[in-house]
Amino acid sequence: MIPVSVLTGFLGSGKTTLLSHLLRRPEFARTAVVINEFGEVGLDHELVETSDESFVTLQTGCLCCTIRGDLVRTLDDLLRRRDAGAVPPFERVVVETTGLADPAPILHALMTDAALAGRMALAGVVATVDAVNGAGTLDRHAESVKQVAVADRLVLTKTDLPGAAPAALRARLAALNPAAPVLQADHGRIEPEQLFDAGLYDPAGKAPDVARWLAAEAHAAPPRRHGHAHDPNRHGAGIATFCLVRERPIRAVALALFLETLAEHRGADLLRVKGILDIAESPDRPAVIHGVQHVFHPPAWLDRWPSEDRRSRLVFITRDIPRAWIEQLLEALDEEVAQAEGAARP
Numbered sequence: 582m583i584p585v586s587v588l589t590g591f592l593g594s595g596k597t598t599l600l601s602h603l604l605r606r607p608e609f610a611r612t613a614v615v616i617n618e619f620g621e622v623g624l625d626h627e628l629v630e631t632s633d634e635s636f637v638t639l640q641t642g643c644l645c646c647t648i649r650g651d652l653v654r655t656l657d658d659l660l661r662r663r664d665a666g667a668v669p670p671f672e673r674v675v676v677e678t679t680g681l682a683d684p685a686p687i688l689h690a691l692m693t694d695a696a697l698a699g700r701m702a703l704a705g706v707v708a709t710v711d712a713v714n715g716a717g718t719l720d721r722h723a724e725s726v727k728q729v730a731v732a733d734r735l736v737l738t739k740t741d742l743p744g745a746a747p748a749a750l751r752a753r754l755a756a757l758n759p760a761a762p763v764l765q766a767d768h769g770r771i772e773p774e775q776l777f778d779a780g781l782y783d784p785a786g787k788a789p790d791v792a793r794w795l796a797a798e799a800h801a802a803p804p805r806r807h808g809h810a811h812d813p814n815r816h817g818a819g820i821a822t823f824c825l826v827r828e829r830p831i832r833a834v835a836l837a838l839f840l841e842t843l844a845e846h847r848g849a850d851l852l853r854v855k856g857i858l859d860i861a862e863s864p865d866r867p868a869v870i871h872g873v874q875h876v877f878h879p880p881a882w883l884d885r886w887p888s889e890d891r892r893s894r895l896v897f898i899t900r901d902i903p904r905a906w907i908e909q910l911l912e913a914l915d916e917e918v919a920q921a922e923g924a925a926r927p
């Protein structure tokens with residue numbers, strides 16, 4: 582029986598960082614990772630490094646809506662490829678959900694699907710919670726509350742950042758899910774055995790209301806009635822995702838101004854930004870940027886481009902921010918910086 586762990590947690594709460602760290606540990610060799618990304622273009626799968634024995638597959642779309650078919654098909658396909666020797670003989674699977682996913686249908690599919698029965702079993706659910714944005718996210722997004730409620734282990738991230746309020750958050754998490762131990766990860770660093778030792782997922786062994794709630798989810802409306810089944814990039818409540826692609830390099834100063842302006846003016850509605858960028862001053866080393874609401878993390882510089890595609894790509898998940906506004910802002914700032922540079926030249 583191959584254990585399948587689910588890694589959930591709101592947008593930008595540190596799931597991929599945790600996973601990247603775990604995949605470098607020898608105890609975590611032979612892992613197949615399924616990353617689900619919400620949006621037109623995914624980047625995480627290009628950025629997660631694995632050992633030779635582990636690998637990452639990508640699934641796009643809205644995991645919570647298309648789960649019944651897609652995740653089960655993906656896992657079934659992985660089993661076939663493993664049997665045929667087409668992929669390394671993985672011994673565990675980790676499914677990283679999109680930050681916007683309601684995890685209940687995912688867990689249900691893993692617990693009940695006949696296609697997987699006998700070969701794979703749900704092993705445990707880990708949810709990351711960002712110590713800076715976590716409380717606000719719990720207030721505003723029902724999915725985030727569900728992610729915390731179903732977890733076997735909770736992992737607090739970003740406790741090192743100014744603005745982190747881990748004590749208050751811990752109390753809140755304990756009220757939502759008293760059974761789940763709360764661990765802490767420092768830039769993804771955590772002891773793996775503390776994380777996935779939760780054993781077989783057993784809703785009956787948890788607080789009874791969680792089991793009842795999960796059962797209720799099983800009877801929830803079929804995907805078509807979710808209201809966004811035909812456009813997986815819209816998730817209701819004004820939430821939209823889009824990707825800006827740019828052929829020309831971006832000047833470092835223009836990028837800094839752009840991110841600063843976005844965070845300052847629309848931080849609360851900027852649910853997630855990530856990007857790989859061709860910076861004019863650094864043609865061979867792309868910058869990877871991450872933003873989560875008003876917090877932008879310092880850019881990470883890659884040693885090289887992860888694939889042939891050297892265009893800048895910026896993925897946004899926003900609430901009520903028109904794409905055109907963001908595009909024009911970037912163009913205008915880039916233009917302004919170009920003119921200023923031109924004027925400064927003798």
Ligand SMILES: Nc1nc2c(ncn2[C@@H]2O[C@H](COP(=O)(O)OP(=O)(O)OP(=O)(O)O)[C@@H](O)[C@H]2O)c(=O)[nH]1
Binds near residue numbers: 599625742870
């Ligand atoms: N300072 C600090 N930054 C962190 C920590 N953990 C993660 N980050 C940063 O937070 C940003 C988002 O982390 P990710 O791991 O991409 O978050 P995610 O949950 O996978 O994001 P989505 O896939 O968009 O939902 C990155 O810039 C990370 O480097 C931490 O403990 N401290």
